[in-house]
Amino acid sequence: MRFGLTDDQKALRTGVRRLLERRFPREALRAAVDAPGRLDRELWRALGEAGFFALRLPEAEGGVGLGRPEAVLAFEEAGRALLPGPLVATHLAAGAVPGAAGGEVAVAAVDGELVEWLEAADVVRGDVRGAVPLRSVDPLTPLHRVPHPAAADPLAVLLTAAEQLGSAVRLRELAVQHARTRQQFGRPIGAFQAVQHLCADLLVRAETARAAVYAAAVTGDPGDIAAARLLADEAAVRGARDCLQVHGGMGFTWEADVHLHLKRAWVRAGRSGGVTESEELLAAALVR
Structure with missing residues (x-):
């Protein structure tokens, strides 16, 4: 049996790659490294307008109505481009947190003992009482450690x-x-x-x-x-x-x-x- 991407899935992957090449080229990556901890709100809204966060949200709720495979393709391209920001947390919050699906709101979430982009987020999901900032090895991922871990999603x-x-x-x-x-x-x-x-x-x-x-x-x-x-x-x-x-x-x-x-x-x-x-x-x- 042969497995392969559908034409629509290939088009989605190509579209996300072109969007990121246009909105987050290498020059933008380097600028982000020079300004660590700052979330590019214009880029965030552009991702929301493109449906990046609302990919799995049903069309009846204003989303794109796709599934896990399509989300994986989009996040693969985000990883390839080293796109910064609380991407996973905001994507998972679409439909549950107003504004997350459209990119108007950035959502951070407790993940195990860590939370990424805590200070830059508009909404934080999970218990972050007593959060302590860490020196992150990655200049594009600010980190905090929390005393109340959350289970993996x-x-x-x-x-x-x-x-x-x-x-x-x-x-x-x-x-x-x-x-x-x-x-x-x-x-x-x-x-x-x-x-x-x-x-x-x-x-x-x-x-x-x-x-x-x-x-x-x-x-x-x-x-x-x-x-x-x-x-x-x-x-x-x-x-x-x-x-x-x-x-x-x-x-x-x-x-x-x-x-x-x-x-x-x-x-x-x-x-x-x-x-x-x-x-x-x-x-x-x-x-x-």
């Missing part, structure tokens, strides 16, 4: 996996592009076997994670979501490290974007449903 875990998948795909693209253009000893470094192996590993991990994330989006099964999250976290974090190797260490410098993907991948991996929780849930599912 399976859909939030899945959408985080989709964002990690987007980073893994983008890192593969960056590695291949650099391997083709960077020259050593009179030829592209991609001609060397060691670099080829790194690029091949990037491809395999990204495509394995893609299959798992897309399957979990269709089934919605907790075990499938846990497996997808494990594979996506690995694809993003290890992919960033391999991409750094392809760049010969240049990825650590401020001029390249590889380090930003690595830092974001670390932060996402720390959300609920990460390695320990996903391994326990997957083990329980296998026992059944």
Whole structure:
């Protein structure tokens, strides 16, 4: 049996990518890094107008009326672009928090022991009494730790996996592009076997994670979501490290974007449903 995206799903993915390329190009990414903690309200409203937050909201309630697979495609593109902001929390709040679906309101939510974008959000879901600010490794994700943890939302875990998948795909693209253009000893470094192996590993991990994330989006099964999250976290974090190797260490410098993907991948991996929780849930599912 063959599985593939429908024409409408392909058009959705292309549309989201073009929107982000237009509204959040690399220049905007770098400007956001220079102004950490500031949420771009104009961009947020543009996402709302495009239906990003209301994708799964029924049409009768003013939404787009699509499902989990389409949301996963949109969040994959957001991950690929390193789009900042409380995307998952606002998406999950559409229909429950007035203004969230249209991008007029930014919603933060307690996720495990952490909450992202607490100070910039208009509405916060969960108990944030006693929240303590943390120094985040990712300049585009301000963090607070809370003393009253919240349980993981399976859909939030899945959408985080989709964002990690987007980073893994983008890192593969960056590695291949650099391997083709960077020259050593009179030829592209991609001609060397060691670099080829790194690029091949990037491809395999990204495509394995893609299959798992897309399957979990269709089934919605907790075990499938846990497996997808494990594979996506690995694809993003290890992919960033391999991409750094392809760049010969240049990825650590401020001029390249590889380090930003690595830092974001670390932060996402720390959300609920990460390695320990996903391994326990997957083990329980296998026992059944």
